[in-house]
Amino acid sequence: MASNVKVIFLFLWSLQYGEGQVNVQQRPPIQVALLKEEVSIPCKVTFPYMMKYTKFSIFYYWINPVGKKTFISSKSMEIHIPPGEENRTTTQSYNLKLKPLESTSFTGTYYCEVKWNDIVKMGRGVFVLARDTGYIQTSYRWEILITLTTLLAALSITGTALLLWKRKVVCPGRNQLLNTLRHKVETQPPSASPAPATPTYDCLDSQQVDVYSVLGSNTDKPSCRRSPPGKTPKKQETLEESFDTLYENI
CATH class of the missing domain: 2.60.40.10 (Immunoglobulins)
Known part of the structure:
Protein backbone atom coordinates (compact mmCIF):
# COMPACT_ATOMS: atom_id res chain seq x y z
CA MET A 1 0.00 0.00 0.00
CA ASP A 132 -6.01 47.87 -47.62
CA THR A 133 -3.08 48.34 -50.00
CA GLY A 134 -3.57 52.11 -49.90
CA TYR A 135 -2.77 52.19 -46.19
CA ILE A 136 0.48 53.88 -45.28
CA GLN A 137 1.85 53.52 -41.80
CA THR A 138 2.71 57.06 -40.79
CA SER A 139 5.19 58.15 -38.17
CA TYR A 140 4.23 61.03 -35.94
CA ARG A 141 7.75 61.61 -34.62
CA TRP A 142 8.47 64.63 -36.83
CA GLU A 143 5.00 66.08 -36.35
CA ILE A 144 5.39 65.93 -32.56
CA LEU A 145 8.88 67.45 -32.73
CA ILE A 146 7.73 70.34 -34.95
CA THR A 147 4.72 71.00 -32.72
CA LEU A 148 6.85 71.11 -29.57
CA THR A 149 9.42 73.40 -31.23
CA THR A 150 6.71 75.81 -32.41
CA LEU A 151 5.09 75.85 -28.97
CA LEU A 152 8.40 76.57 -27.22
CA ALA A 153 9.23 79.35 -29.68
CA ALA A 154 5.81 80.97 -29.17
CA LEU A 155 6.21 80.82 -25.39
CA SER A 156 9.70 82.33 -25.60
CA ILE A 157 8.54 85.23 -27.80
CA THR A 158 5.55 85.90 -25.55
CA GLY A 159 7.72 85.91 -22.41
CA THR A 160 10.24 88.31 -23.98
CA ALA A 161 7.46 90.69 -25.07
CA LEU A 162 5.95 90.68 -21.59
CA LEU A 163 9.32 91.45 -19.98
CA LEU A 164 9.96 94.35 -22.36
CA TRP A 165 6.48 95.77 -21.78
CA LYS A 166 6.86 95.53 -18.01
CA ARG A 167 10.25 97.22 -18.15
CA LYS A 168 8.85 100.03 -20.29
CA VAL A 169 5.99 100.64 -17.89
CA VAL A 170 7.87 100.38 -14.59
CA CYS A 171 11.27 101.78 -15.62
CA PRO A 172 11.00 104.36 -18.45
CA GLY A 173 13.96 105.01 -20.70
CA ARG A 174 16.78 107.38 -19.83
CA ASN A 175 15.94 109.77 -22.69
CA GLN A 176 12.33 110.00 -21.63
CA LEU A 177 13.34 110.71 -18.04
CA LEU A 178 15.80 113.43 -19.12
CA ASN A 179 13.20 115.06 -21.37
CA THR A 180 10.71 115.10 -18.51
CA LEU A 181 13.21 116.77 -16.16
CA ARG A 182 14.24 119.31 -18.83
CA HIS A 183 10.62 120.23 -19.48
CA LYS A 184 10.00 120.79 -15.80
CA VAL A 185 13.04 123.06 -15.51
CA GLU A 186 12.04 125.14 -18.55
CA THR A 187 8.46 125.63 -17.45
CA GLN A 188 9.39 126.64 -13.88
CA PRO A 189 9.33 130.54 -13.43
CA PRO A 190 12.67 132.14 -12.51
CA SER A 191 12.96 132.71 -8.82
CA ALA A 192 13.38 136.32 -7.67
CA SER A 193 16.85 137.07 -6.43
CA PRO A 194 16.87 137.95 -2.75
CA ALA A 195 17.35 141.65 -1.87
CA PRO A 196 20.75 142.43 -0.51
CA ALA A 197 20.76 142.76 3.19
CA THR A 198 21.27 146.25 4.50
CA PRO A 199 24.44 146.44 6.55
CA THR A 200 23.93 147.39 10.12
CA TYR A 201 26.56 148.94 12.23
CA ASP A 202 26.60 150.10 15.80
CA CYS A 203 27.47 153.66 16.63
CA LEU A 204 30.53 154.62 18.59
CA ASP A 205 29.89 154.50 22.24
CA SER A 206 31.96 157.34 23.65
CA GLN A 207 31.05 159.97 26.19
CA GLN A 208 32.79 162.91 24.49
CA VAL A 209 32.50 163.04 20.73
CA ASP A 210 34.79 165.25 18.74
CA VAL A 211 33.08 166.91 15.83
CA TYR A 212 35.99 166.62 13.48
CA SER A 213 36.53 163.00 14.32
CA VAL A 214 32.90 162.39 13.65
CA LEU A 215 33.14 164.07 10.25
CA GLY A 216 36.17 161.97 9.32
CA SER A 217 34.53 158.83 10.39
CA ASN A 218 31.38 159.61 8.39
CA THR A 219 33.37 159.79 5.15
CA ASP A 220 34.86 156.31 5.73
CA LYS A 221 32.08 154.39 7.48
CA PRO A 222 28.42 153.97 6.68
CA SER A 223 25.76 155.50 8.81
CA CYS A 224 24.74 153.91 12.02
CA ARG A 225 21.77 151.66 12.31
CA ARG A 226 18.57 153.54 12.37
CA SER A 227 16.52 153.52 15.46
CA PRO A 228 12.85 152.96 15.40
CA PRO A 229 10.74 156.08 14.73
CA GLY A 230 9.82 158.02 17.77
CA LYS A 231 12.80 156.76 19.72
CA THR A 232 15.91 158.90 19.11
CA PRO A 233 18.74 158.19 21.45
CA LYS A 234 20.27 161.01 23.41
CA LYS A 235 23.71 160.59 21.91
CA GLN A 236 22.32 161.02 18.40
CA GLU A 237 20.57 164.27 19.47
CA THR A 238 23.88 165.66 20.80
CA LEU A 239 25.59 164.88 17.47
CA GLU A 240 22.86 166.61 15.49
CA GLU A 241 23.21 169.78 17.64
CA SER A 242 26.96 169.77 17.06
CA PHE A 243 26.49 169.53 13.28
CA ASP A 244 24.11 172.47 13.32
CA THR A 245 26.52 174.62 15.28
CA LEU A 246 29.35 173.76 12.91
CA TYR A 247 27.38 174.64 9.80
CA GLU A 248 26.35 177.97 11.24
CA ASN A 249 29.96 178.92 12.02
CA ILE A 250 31.05 178.00 8.46
Missing part, protein backbone atom coordinates in the same frame (compact mmCIF):
# COMPACT_ATOMS: atom_id res chain seq x y z
CA ALA A 2 2.79 2.39 0.87
CA SER A 3 4.62 1.60 -2.36
CA ASN A 4 1.47 2.41 -4.42
CA VAL A 5 1.11 5.77 -2.68
CA LYS A 6 4.75 6.51 -3.40
CA VAL A 7 4.32 5.69 -7.09
CA ILE A 8 1.27 7.96 -7.35
CA PHE A 9 3.09 10.76 -5.58
CA LEU A 10 6.08 10.47 -7.91
CA PHE A 11 3.78 10.46 -10.92
CA LEU A 12 1.99 13.63 -9.80
CA TRP A 13 5.30 15.30 -8.98
CA SER A 14 6.69 14.45 -12.40
CA LEU A 15 3.61 15.90 -14.05
CA GLN A 16 3.90 19.12 -12.05
CA TYR A 17 7.65 19.34 -12.64
CA GLY A 18 7.28 18.77 -16.37
CA GLU A 19 4.43 21.26 -16.69
CA GLY A 20 6.58 23.95 -15.11
CA GLN A 21 9.31 23.42 -17.72
CA VAL A 22 7.14 23.73 -20.84
CA ASN A 23 5.77 27.00 -22.19
CA VAL A 24 4.38 28.64 -25.36
CA GLN A 25 5.06 32.30 -26.29
CA GLN A 26 3.76 34.48 -29.12
CA ARG A 27 5.51 37.79 -29.81
CA PRO A 28 4.96 40.50 -30.93
CA PRO A 29 1.35 40.67 -29.75
CA ILE A 30 0.22 42.98 -32.62
CA GLN A 31 0.93 42.95 -36.35
CA VAL A 32 -0.27 45.16 -39.20
CA ALA A 33 -0.54 43.38 -42.56
CA LEU A 34 -1.47 44.69 -46.00
CA LEU A 35 -3.71 42.77 -48.33
CA LYS A 36 -1.97 40.44 -50.76
CA GLU A 37 0.87 40.19 -48.24
CA GLU A 38 2.13 37.08 -46.49
CA VAL A 39 1.68 36.95 -42.71
CA SER A 40 3.81 34.96 -40.25
CA ILE A 41 2.23 33.84 -36.94
CA PRO A 42 4.98 33.36 -34.32
CA CYS A 43 4.99 30.39 -31.95
CA LYS A 44 7.90 29.62 -29.60
CA VAL A 45 7.80 26.34 -27.69
CA THR A 46 9.96 25.77 -24.60
CA PHE A 47 10.47 22.21 -23.29
CA PRO A 48 13.21 20.01 -21.75
CA TYR A 49 15.13 17.39 -23.72
CA MET A 50 13.28 14.46 -22.24
CA MET A 51 11.63 11.54 -24.06
CA LYS A 52 8.14 12.44 -22.87
CA TYR A 53 8.42 16.07 -24.13
CA THR A 54 10.13 15.53 -27.46
CA LYS A 55 6.83 14.49 -29.06
CA PHE A 56 4.03 17.08 -29.27
CA SER A 57 1.44 18.54 -31.63
CA ILE A 58 0.93 22.20 -32.62
CA PHE A 59 -2.50 23.62 -33.52
CA TYR A 60 -3.27 27.06 -34.95
CA TYR A 61 -6.59 28.85 -34.50
CA TRP A 62 -8.09 32.13 -35.60
CA ILE A 63 -10.71 34.02 -33.60
CA ASN A 64 -12.37 36.83 -35.56
CA PRO A 65 -13.57 40.12 -33.99
CA VAL A 66 -17.02 38.59 -33.34
CA GLY A 67 -15.53 35.73 -31.31
CA LYS A 68 -15.87 32.92 -33.82
CA LYS A 69 -13.07 30.32 -33.53
CA THR A 70 -11.70 28.83 -36.77
CA PHE A 71 -9.19 26.02 -37.06
CA ILE A 72 -6.31 26.83 -39.44
CA SER A 73 -3.78 23.98 -39.40
CA SER A 74 -1.85 21.53 -37.23
CA LYS A 75 1.38 19.56 -37.32
CA SER A 76 3.08 16.89 -35.23
CA MET A 77 6.65 17.30 -34.04
CA GLU A 78 9.21 14.71 -32.90
CA ILE A 79 12.50 16.14 -31.68
CA HIS A 80 15.77 14.19 -31.50
CA ILE A 81 17.79 14.83 -28.39
CA PRO A 82 21.31 16.05 -29.28
CA PRO A 83 24.18 14.21 -27.58
CA GLY A 84 25.00 15.67 -24.22
CA GLU A 85 21.82 17.83 -24.07
CA GLU A 86 19.69 15.43 -22.04
CA ASN A 87 17.41 17.12 -19.46
CA ARG A 88 18.40 20.59 -20.68
CA THR A 89 15.72 23.11 -21.61
CA THR A 90 15.42 24.37 -25.18
CA THR A 91 13.22 26.86 -27.07
CA GLN A 92 12.18 26.16 -30.65
CA SER A 93 10.32 28.49 -33.06
CA TYR A 94 7.48 27.12 -35.17
CA ASN A 95 6.07 30.08 -37.11
CA LEU A 96 3.03 29.60 -39.32
CA LYS A 97 3.08 31.19 -42.78
CA LEU A 98 -0.39 32.28 -43.78
CA LYS A 99 -1.42 32.76 -47.36
CA PRO A 100 -1.80 36.38 -48.51
CA LEU A 101 -4.84 38.01 -46.95
CA GLU A 102 -7.70 38.52 -49.36
CA SER A 103 -9.71 41.13 -47.49
CA THR A 104 -9.78 43.14 -44.26
CA SER A 105 -12.20 40.56 -42.81
CA PHE A 106 -9.16 38.45 -41.89
CA THR A 107 -8.48 40.82 -39.02
CA GLY A 108 -8.47 38.93 -35.72
CA THR A 109 -6.35 37.10 -33.13
CA TYR A 110 -4.30 34.08 -34.13
CA TYR A 111 -3.41 31.50 -31.46
CA CYS A 112 -0.83 28.75 -31.18
CA GLU A 113 -1.62 25.72 -28.99
CA VAL A 114 0.80 22.89 -28.10
CA LYS A 115 -0.27 19.49 -26.75
CA TRP A 116 1.83 16.83 -25.11
CA ASN A 117 0.44 13.54 -23.81
CA ASP A 118 -0.80 15.01 -20.55
CA ILE A 119 -0.06 18.78 -20.90
CA VAL A 120 -1.71 21.48 -23.03
CA LYS A 121 -0.18 24.93 -23.40
CA MET A 122 -1.67 27.83 -25.38
CA GLY A 123 -0.08 31.14 -26.33
CA ARG A 124 -1.63 34.54 -25.67
CA GLY A 125 -2.26 35.12 -29.36
CA VAL A 126 -1.20 37.68 -31.97
CA PHE A 127 -3.67 40.31 -33.14
CA VAL A 128 -3.36 40.84 -36.91
CA LEU A 129 -4.81 44.04 -38.36
CA ALA A 130 -5.49 43.64 -42.08
CA ARG A 131 -5.36 46.93 -44.01
